[in-house]
Amino acid sequence: MRSGGCQCGNVRYKVSNEPVYSALCHCADCRASSGAPAVAWMAFKQEYLDVESGDLSTYEGKNGSFRQFCPNCGTGLFFRNENTLPGLVDIQSSTLDNPEDNPPALQIQCAERLPWMKELGTLPEVDRYPGAA
Numbered sequence: 241m242r243s244g245g246c247q248c249g250n251v252r253y254k255v256s257n258e259p260v261y262s263a264l265c266h267c268a269d270c271r272a273s274s275g276a277p278a279v280a281w282m283a284f285k286q287e288y289l290d291v292e293s294g295d296l297s298t299y300e301g302k303n304g305s306f307r308q309f310c311p312n313c314g315t316g317l318f319f320r321n322e323n324t325l326p327g328l329v330d331i332q333s334s335t336l337d338n339p340e341d342n343p344p345a346l347q348i349q350c351a352e353r354l355p356w357m358k359e360l361g362t363l364p365e366v367d368r369y370p371g372a373a
């Protein structure tokens with residue numbers, strides 16, 4: 241059993257069984273929605289998801305896609321598209337309580353990836369902000 245929620249704590253969920261896939265998505269739609277260069281997802285059968293508390297806002301996107309987020313803090317949580325992912329719900333896996341234990345297994349939609357994302361592993365790293373101790 242995995243659990244997670246939004247930043248403010250309004251939305252809490254549990255999801256049982258194992259994911260169908262776990263992937264980092266580079267598509268332009270995820271980028272526009274999240275304001276981030278990529279989004280990590282885990283897909284489960286919809287009946288395995290139990291939203292335990294909180295209200296969700298739903299945004300209807302292109303081609304039958306529905307994204308759900310917390311109306312209070314804006315955290316993106318769930319994605320459904322019966323055309324492309326019938327019967328599944330995609331969960332933004334960084335909203336899990338332990339995302340470190342739920343890594344993506346592949347990168348998808350690389351046709352739309354920002355070119356510099358491919359070189360991410362070669363950038364210099366600092367533990368905090370540059371110049372901070």
Ligand SMILES: [Zn+2]
Nearest residue numbers: 246248310313
């Ligand atoms: Zn929230």
Ligand SMILES: [Zn+2]
Nearest residue numbers: 265266267270
């Ligand atoms: Zn995407």
